[in-house]
Amino acid sequence: MKQKYERPTIRKMNTGLMNKFGTRTDFDPVESIDGVAVKDLVAQYGSPVFVLSEKQIRRNYQAALRSFKTRYPKVQFAWSYKTNYLNAVCKVFHQEGSWAEVVSGFEYHKALGNGVAGHQIIFNGPDKKEADLILAIENHSLIHIDHFDELYLLIQITQRINKTAKVAIRVNFDTGVYPIWDRFGFNYENGQAWTAINKIAKADKMELVGLHCHIGTFMLSTAAYAVAAAKLCQLALKCKNELQNPLQYLDLGGGFPSTNTLKGAYLPGVDTVPSVEDFAEAISNTILEAGFDTDELPLLILESGRVLIDDAGYLIGSVLANKRLSDGRRATILDFGINILFTSNWYDHKISVAKESGQYTEETVLFGPLCMNIDVIRESIMLPLLERGDQVVVHKVGAYNMTQWMQFINMRPAVVLIDQQAKSHLIRKPENLTYLEMMEVVPDYLKI
């Protein structure tokens, strides 16, 4: 019987100081996801294909909720639609009890379509169309005002339709993390936020029910959330004491990091990012100690997205070709690129092979299939020797890739959800030319 083949390769040994941050190369193959074989997923849905684990989504949600509820009595999560607004995904979160947090008109309509009650939709973002605002007012949704123009527009609309809007303002402040995210909402330090609150209090048809902030994304500091919570609490207590307007909720937004590894980081994300428990501790303690009466503690709302879904998402792809670059480095071309793996711009994604392979590895550059020089998935990764047709699995891709992806050169692939009984379901079909051309119009004079 013949022996298993592996292409011949050599690796230069370098001498020098040992890297104390060096980590083990991960050889372990990922042959299945939640009990479904990778090769079966590719056979059924093609390659590349995004795969989401319902089990992991629910596990993440329940763990995050538990982290907060064991520390603070009134907690509500609102699923951040922009992170992943595939309806199947949203429905899993809504089944778990999550409200919806939307930032555009179409996301708002998606939330309604997913059966979310109007009063459980949080409407964020700087671009809310007048028609969307009217709908949100009529549905008693929580409208988070981003700027004064929006505030004045809302005042006009509520007077015109003679209905009361339930609103909060978005507040930005210095939390010790720079640059400050001050493009959203009203600034705390310069008094703009308090001015906005006073204008709302004087408006006939506006009910100020909460305060909101979103201090950043992939935040690695829990202290910043403590500062943010403290400033929101001060503002809320001022509303109560000076305006006799106690607030129902404080919304700390999102921004908790997943365990992906940021480019340039010394250590893997799993070893460095704070856990949800750490954030919960910082936020809960701050609010509990802020000076609210026990029976007047505001509801704490969180709009976490990334941390709840990133590690529930995988991207399976295949090797198209191997080549050697001019400097001798190995390069592997995969059938997915930055057009569908947007997050490879800022993460060094963990990538595994999908079948048992030899222990010999080589440094490889991973390119996507696009005819673009920037289409690089990993500048350098140690991988077992890959051959054309071999499958790889990219980890922690559940957040943002399925909303920020773009159809460019290649179509967007299928998305599959594996349910809790290890059964796979197609939740978004792969795109085709008909879909692509559906919105195009050719003027008559150009038709032959």
Added chain:
Amino acid sequence: MKLKANIATSENGFIFNPATGDSFTSNGIAAEILTYMKAGESEAEIKQKILDRYEVELCQLERDWDDYMLQLKEANLLDL
């Protein structure tokens, strides 16, 4: 393609070039091919041995052979 005469190799795939001081590791097949090359076997003979011993098609081996020779050349191990 001929390996430089002064290149030292070991059975477990360690390669040392005394002229440059560079050392390399190699996987099993790479080490085996080096052994054949050092013994003076021709390219055709070596390829046939690999085809006889391993689960590989000729077209795959041809591709990998070219790449391997490029690696040896880049590593300054071939007598050109």
